[in-house]
Amino acid sequence: MSAVLDLPELAQGLRRRHSVRRRAGLSLLALVAVFSLFGPWLIGIDPRVQTLAESLSPPGAGHWLGTDVLGRSVLARLAAAAQLSLGLALLAAVTAAVPGVLLGVTAAWRGGRVERALVMLSDAVLSVPGLLLVLLFAALAPGRHWALYVGLSLSLWVEYFRVSRAAARPVLAGDAVQASRLLGFGPGYLLRRHLLPALAPVLGTLLAFSAAQAVLALAALGFVGVGLQPPTPELGLMMIEFLPHYEEAPWLIAAPVLLLTLLVLGMMLLAGDGEPA
Amino acid sequence: MSAASVGSALLAVEGLSVRIGSRQLLRELSFTLRPGEALTLLGESGAGKSLLAEAVMGSLPDALQAGGSVVMEGRRSRADDLRARRPLWGRTVALLPQEPAIALDPLMRVAPQWAETGRLVRGMPALAADAAAQAGLAGSGLAGSGDKFPWQLSGGMAQRAAAGIAMAGGARILLADEPTKGLDARWRDHTIDLLRSVQRAGGCVVVITHDLRVAQALGGQLMVLRQGEVVEQGDAATILARPAHGFTRQLVAADPARWPRRAAPGPGPLLLGAEGLGKRFGDNILFEGIDLQLHAGERLVVQGSSGSGKSSLGNALLGLLPLDHGMVKRSAGLSATDFQKLYQDPAASFPPRVSLGTALRDAARLHGTAWSSVEHRLGRLGVAGDLLARRPAQVSGGELQRIALARVLTARPAMLFADEPTSRLDPVTQQQGMEVLLDALDETGAALLLVTHDEDIARAVGARFLRLGENGSARSGQAASVNG
Numbered sequence: 001m002s003a004v005l006d007l008p009e010l011a012q013g014l015r016r017r018h019s020v021r022r023r024a025g026l027s028l029l030a031l032v033a034v035f036s037l038f039g040p041w042l043i044g045i046d047p048r049v050q051t052l053a054e055s056l057s058p059p060g061a062g063h064w065l066g067t068d069v070l071g072r073s074v075l076a077r078l079a080a081a082a083q084l085s086l087g088l089a090l091l092a093a094v095t096a097a098v099p100g101v102l103l104g105v106t107a108a109w110r111g112g113r114v115e116r117a118l119v120m121l122s123d124a125v126l127s128v129p130g131l132l133l134v135l136l137f138a139a140l141a142p143g144r145h146w147a148l149y150v151g152l153s154l155s156l157w158v159e160y161f162r163v164s165r166a167a168a169r170p171v172l173a174g175d176a177v178q179a180s181r182l183l184g185f186g187p188g189y190l191l192r193r194h195l196l197p198a199l200a201p202v203l204g205t206l207l208a209f210s211a212a213q214a215v216l217a218l219a220a221l222g223f224v225g226v227g228l229q230p231p232t233p234e235l236g237l238m239m240i241e242f243l244p245h246y247e248e249a250p251w252l253i254a255a256p257v258l259l260l261t262l263l264v265l266g267m268m269l270l271a272g273d274g275e276p277a
Numbered sequence: 278m279s280a281a282s283v284g285s286a287l288l289a290v291e292g293l294s295v296r297i298g299s300r301q302l303l304r305e306l307s308f309t310l311r312p313g314e315a316l317t318l319l320g321e322s323g324a325g326k327s328l329l330a331e332a333v334m335g336s337l338p339d340a341l342q343a344g345g346s347v348v349m350e351g352r353r354s355r356a357d358d359l360r361a362r363r364p365l366w367g368r369t370v371a372l373l374p375q376e377p378a379i380a381l382d383p384l385m386r387v388a389p390q391w392a393e394t395g396r397l398v399r400g401m402p403a404l405a406a407d408a409a410a411q412a413g414l415a416g417s418g419l420a421g422s423g424d425k426f427p428w429q430l431s432g433g434m435a436q437r438a439a440a441g442i443a444m445a446g447g448a449r450i451l452l453a454d455e456p457t458k459g460l461d462a463r464w465r466d467h468t469i470d471l472l473r474s475v476q477r478a479g480g481c482v483v484v485i486t487h488d489l490r491v492a493q494a495l496g497g498q499l500m501v502l503r504q505g506e507v508v509e510q511g512d513a514a515t516i517l518a519r520p521a522h523g524f525t526r527q528l529v530a531a532d533p534a535r536w537p538r539r540a541a542p543g544p545g546p547l548l549l550g551a552e553g554l555g556k557r558f559g560d561n562i563l564f565e566g567i568d569l570q571l572h573a574g575e576r577l578v579v580q581g582s583s584g585s586g587k588s589s590l591g592n593a594l595l596g597l598l599p600l601d602h603g604m605v606k607r608s609a610g611l612s613a614t615d616f617q618k619l620y621q622d623p624a625a626s627f628p629p630r631v632s633l634g635t636a637l638r639d640a641a642r643l644h645g646t647a648w649s650s651v652e653h654r655l656g657r658l659g660v661a662g663d664l665l666a667r668r669p670a671q672v673s674g675g676e677l678q679r680i681a682l683a684r685v686l687t688a689r690p691a692m693l694f695a696d697e698p699t700s701r702l703d704p705v706t707q708q709q710g711m712e713v714l715l716d717a718l719d720e721t722g723a724a725l726l727l728v729t730h731d732e733d734i735a736r737a738v739g740a741r742f743l744r745l746g747e748n749g750s751a752r753s754g755q756a757a758s759v760n761g
Contacts, residue, residue, distance in 0.1 A: 178597060179626040179681075183640050183688055184614040193639065197630035 025269025039079025100160025388423030545573030
């Protein structure tokens, strides 16, 4: 059986398909990232400057994506919004990952009461819908970046905790760790050579997923008006601002929707449907 | 091959080959089995033996191309027409897979799995299928285990269950892939009986193995494979008595029954003393009341049937398994890393995502062993240097076990617990592996605690024996003195 599965030729096709997906996802994300990083500088228009005379002008040489009802450049606002969404989502995902992974590995390592207490804590957080948690924090300090960021991180760490605990348990119980312990290696070595290499592919996938989740949560909160407040350029806010004009200027609402789709699609493609060997 | 011989044959394979792209994995081979006949396929690991079974079954992965044809009960199909043979699965032809742990449904108790085959494959009424399952369980020595889940069974018990279930559909052609791997003599004989009973009932058996004793016991035809090519084919008794090809001679000579006995050095100071050791899993007593002493340089072999707790005893002595009773006392002056272990599956004992060289270098650095002396050791173990750049899964079991040996030796252990270190290897590799292990022990003066189910290996290696019985009892013995 194993002799058959070990054939390198068999794995190749699968790996190639996998890498094409990842590369597509990576290119999409890179595109959005370049747009959000260099866009504001290249466009050179302040996204907050209102020119009421140019209200709802169609796409043209001056404003590639036209202007909104207050005459602000949509392209400039889109670039600023992309920067905000991408930055805040990545920051929240990373801050959730660090304590989540540490606690997950601790739970798997220590077992017993420590593990039970941590699992109870994570279950308690999980019993509150993630968006509701973010909403609670958003209500504490309406329109503030930090409140959204804290709320997102607090709802996202649970996933990292659960996944890294589940992934660390078989590794810690396995012969390889037993052999290393017998040889006299300490916890640092087990972490570096056994646990982190085993967790890395899973965490990479999870990072992309939770960043996508954070982007969507931000947009959803902005859309229902409890997230960031105008005049901040934000994807959800832009959608709700453009919604009344979708008949006269359909290109307006299309822009943030398309950007959001590309961003989430890129993250999903990057996450893939399985970990590479 | 004449048409008449194919006509009366239960299974005929003509010019079967398997390739992937332009690479030939199995070169043209043919054989014919009439009712009551058996064929044994011998060969080294990676010789394409398992591929043959899959090609005959029609379960080859899509990427592999088969050539030639297969005739089952008079129905001829092209070898690459995998679908043609699918309706025959279970009823005409059954495959006993290599790893029973994977073949059995982990979420279903054993007896219902057995009965399900009778009911769904054979079309028996539910009650009759249940009765047949109970009879089958009793016949395989699993009478009390019908209500257990596969993961609660020992490896040998799971294998017996998988064998019984594979044949519960009434297939007349049985393909068995390493059916005796990991079994002790008693259950090996039982498995051979099982295969024979298929023959007696008018079926035919194809056994893939590297256990010569199966070939001897089963008789019939023998085919020796090497790198996908048949090097010898004919009557089993004739070939085993007078092997013509060099490779066959090598295989026959590597049979543990023919190993020379090695003299063990006289015992040195006490390393470890254990008193009244007892361990049970639930109601199952593994061992109890075991007193044991181990001296420097000694060779102690722990024997016992599968599931008797041999490995658990070794793990308990190393402090890897908490005991229910008794205590293990290590002599003063020994450090924790003086007790090391060699695993049955060496691939699982290395960090899987790190190159072997890195793992070795880490261990050498930790124990202050110069890298040059590790390289020297690897050279003496016969490990090629370029293997170290690979990961554990990319190296064969025999080579990996040597690298594992080199790794534990960096800790300069006083005692080595070897848990069936060669049981997954083919005979030639097994003999070489055991030899380098014993050479290394002679050189370093470390004591050996060897767990094995193989009587012949135990006899060749051990100076002192501990036999674990069925219900927790233990009997110890001394080898007759050896000269040399």
